[in-house]
Amino acid sequence: MSKIGYLGPKGTFTNIAVSQAFPNNELEPFSTIPSCMDAVKHEEIQYAVLPWENAIEGSVNLTIDYLVNQKLTIVGEIIVPIRQHLMVHPQNRDCWESFEAVYSHSHAISQCHQYLYKHLPHIEFSYKSSTSAAAKHVKENPEQRIAAIGNELAASEYGLDIIKHDIHDFDNNHTRFVILSKQATDLEVKDSNYLGDRTTLMITLPTDHYGALHQVLSAFAWRKLNLSKIESRPMKTGLGNYFFIIDIEMKYDQVLIPGAITEIEALGCKVTTLGSYPYYGK
Amino acid sequence: MSKIGYLGPKGTFTNIAVSQAFPNNELEPFSTIPSCMDAVKHEEIQYAVLPWENAIEGSVNLTIDYLVNQKLTIVGEIIVPIRQHLMVHPQNRDCWESFEAVYSHSHAISQCHQYLYKHLPHIEFSYKSSTSAAAKHVKENPEQRIAAIGNELAASEYGLDIIKHDIHDFDNNHTRFVILSKQATDLEVKDSNYLGDRTTLMITLPTDHYGALHQVLSAFAWRKLNLSKIESRPMKTGLGNYFFIIDIEMKYDQVLIPGAITEIEALGCKVTTLGSYPYYGK
Structure with missing residues (x-):
């Protein structure tokens, strides 16, 4: 094979x-x-x-x-x-609204631009080479107040909790x-x-x-x-x-x-x- | 004015x-x-x-x-x-060949792809929102073994040393x-x-x-x-x-x-x- x-x-x-x-x-x-x-x-x-x-x-x-x-x-x-979700380390699921940075691929961050602008206007964007690399980074740094944007497979692969489903701006993507x-x-x-x-x-x-x-x-x-x-x-x-x-x-x-x-x-x-x-x- | x-x-x-x-x-x-x-x-x-x-x-x-x-x-x-240069914190100018990561805007990293592939094949890419944000990050983290790619203005603005000029792959950019x-x-x-x-x-x-x-x-x-x-x-x-x-x-x-x-x-x-x-x- x-x-x-x-x-x-x-x-x-x-x-x-x-x-x-x-x-x-x-x-x-x-x-x-x-x-x-x-x-x-x-x-x-x-x-x-x-x-x-x-x-x-x-x-x-x-x-x-x-x-x-x-x-x-x-x-x-x-x-x-393409469906994008906001996900955090399980330890941090109750304090996500005070988060400092969101990690993801630049395309994923662009795709959620309206959501982020409206709900997390002061959050800093940190770009990773993939949505999955961002999820991995969040999993490995539970002491940091950071979230990732990615798909359900990334959340399950790296053991993150999805706190907000479908935050992408446009359906039909x-x-x-x-x-x-x-x-x-x-x-x-x-x-x-x-x-x-x-x-x-x-x-x-x-x-x-x-x-x-x-x-x-x-x-x-x-x-x-x-x-x-x-x-x-x-x-x-x-x-x-x-x-x-x-x-x-x-x-x-x-x-x-x-x-x-x-x-x-x-x-x-x-x-x-x-x-x-x-x-x-x- | x-x-x-x-x-x-x-x-x-x-x-x-x-x-x-x-x-x-x-x-x-x-x-x-x-x-x-x-x-x-x-x-x-x-x-x-x-x-x-x-x-x-x-x-x-x-x-x-x-x-x-x-x-x-x-x-x-x-x-x-557009001219791209490789720059490091002044403290680290003698050990740059063992660096772990290079920070820059994704476009700048793409523009230097051949150089990085040839001279620093194992280096990890970390994406920042601009070449300048990358230079700032390198300046603020002298203890990390990291470099930035950016222009001469960024090097002088953030006090970094340029260790390699003109590492972009294509002239006439x-x-x-x-x-x-x-x-x-x-x-x-x-x-x-x-x-x-x-x-x-x-x-x-x-x-x-x-x-x-x-x-x-x-x-x-x-x-x-x-x-x-x-x-x-x-x-x-x-x-x-x-x-x-x-x-x-x-x-x-x-x-x-x-x-x-x-x-x-x-x-x-x-x-x-x-x-x-x-x-x-x-």
Whole structure:
């Protein structure tokens, strides 16, 4: 049975996603997104499960930026609803309103911004690399007057008490997690609902890109290829230079998508297919 | 002389930007981006200077997301080169290679990823709300074996020793800082080079947005309006719903830009002009 890596530590939302997609495999947490991708490349694990895009915060830049420099392929996607809870060390459950600091991932703190602004206006924010690392820190420091924001798995994993459920500002918040592999492969995720297929492209415009994005979109539009996402990321070569991540709502076919790519390349763009894959949710 | 707010604490890159734009005004640091914008709205300060976009990390999501819900206007922009240095408490300058943790803003740590991966592979990352808060933390904890990443102003502000200059991975890294005001106004920044004018629009597509972005770009393309930026941000209403921030490389005129906006609105889009303003650099 092959081993699956994910962005750890235990108790992250990625842990929830990987447990949903691979309930019977051995799971290995990695401390950083690049180290998890490197392990797939070196065949230490078969798949990596990493956060890709959150409905509130947008794309997870490090996953995108590192992936586009690797030769890995997206072979599947899991969509997980995001629910954030306020949790404390069991010793401190009666004095939480006088707390000095709340620990969490910066995205989780942003997602609870209205709640914190209203109910804990003077609390200091301390950023950790994950919601789970924040829960661990709170567990290990019972003498400090601090709370963590994270999911139920983190609370149970680190033995914290949830004192306020669902403190996130917006309902209908989900995160997309990608499953990465060294080779393209037909992945079937049991126990989750199949929702559809996507093809994800990375497109770099020519440096003199006046009007180029308009031309690129024309190649999709006249073929009625439905784009469910278009997002720009900086090229790291200076302000104003971007590449684009585009999701097409269909499986890579033999005619329409290759035809669009050929035309776009003829315009002077560079196109990389990051994957064509099924996506799943509960 | 009017008061200018900025994202503090003292010693941030925003501090460098605001000192460059307003060398003779009273400056007031704010601890969060929303509180600084609120102070402009309530006329406690005349202008707010906030980070907008970094060449490596992309847009500063909190500035964009909070601005689009406010009635503030961008009246100017300052472009600042970003140089990151490794700094320690003066007591610890001889033992830094055995350090356990490096403190900084998550963007600064990302910007120095290759350096840290190569020279300090086992160091733990601790995230602070700013490079300057990280420098302050290192100064206040000389007994800990920790370093900070930040700029020269932070090192001098908090009395730290720079042990390695320019550890950022990519040269040619700059950050755009916007100057926000309650009313549109002609702002003149002395002591800095005028580089050009921009108009920034926020465009929300109709929910059934198949092909809508292509139509929007057509309205700019046939008028030969040069777009230097197009970036999507999630609407916070669910995965797959985006709004777009678009920069046009010219001052708001009486014919071309209003004509494009009228057509785009007729397509069912919502258009907000976030500002039309000069931008400056050194």
